[in-house]
Amino acid sequence: MTAIPRLLELLNIKESIITIDAIGTTQQIMGAIENGEGHFVLTVKRSNPLTYEELGNLFDMLEDEKKKLDRNPKYQSVFEEYLQTYDSCKKNHLHEIVSLISFVNDSSYEHYKQNS
Numbered sequence: 735m736t737a738i739p740r741l742l743e744l745l746n747i748k749e750s751i752i753t754i755d756a757i758g759t760t761q762q763i764m765g766a767i768e769n770g771e772g773h774f775v776l777t778v779k780r781s782n783p784l785t786y787e788e789l790g791n792l793f794d795m796l797e798d799e800k801k802k803l804d805r806n807p808k809y810q811s812v813f814e815e816y817l818q819t820y821d822s823c824k825k826n827h828l829h830e831i832v833s834l835i836s837f838v839n840d841s842s843y844e845h846y847k848q849n850s
Contacts, residue, residue: 739766747772759785796820 738754739762747770754763756777767774780786799811800821811817 736763738763742766742770742772745770749773751775756782793820 736757738758742752742763743766747767750772752767752772752774754774754776756779758774759776759778759782764774764776778785778789796813796817799813799817802809803811803817
């Protein structure tokens with residue numbers, strides 16, 4: 735266990751972007767950042783297999799949605815905001831996507847996982 739959650743409670747992180755290495759990629763720490771109204775960029779490594787797999791599934795899903803949109807410009811994805819962020823990051827060769835990880839806990843993603 736780290737002292738990070740307690741430290742986050744003591745700091746005013748509202749609208750701040752918090753970066754932490756892989757040790758900070760936990761539900762408790764992400765929750766503390768969200769509770770403080772901050773944003774986060776966290777490292778996910780293969781040593782955290784469930785989160786690593788979940789993010790891989792997320793990116794696969796975004797690629798599938800992008801292909802649907804490319805095939806049919808009238809297609810309306812419920813993930814439009816995420817697709818825009820994802821496209822922007824890919825075009826700029828960014829490896830960190832600010833706050834996109836919170837999408838994994840989003841109800842629309844849960845719906846997608848259950849129906850795919």
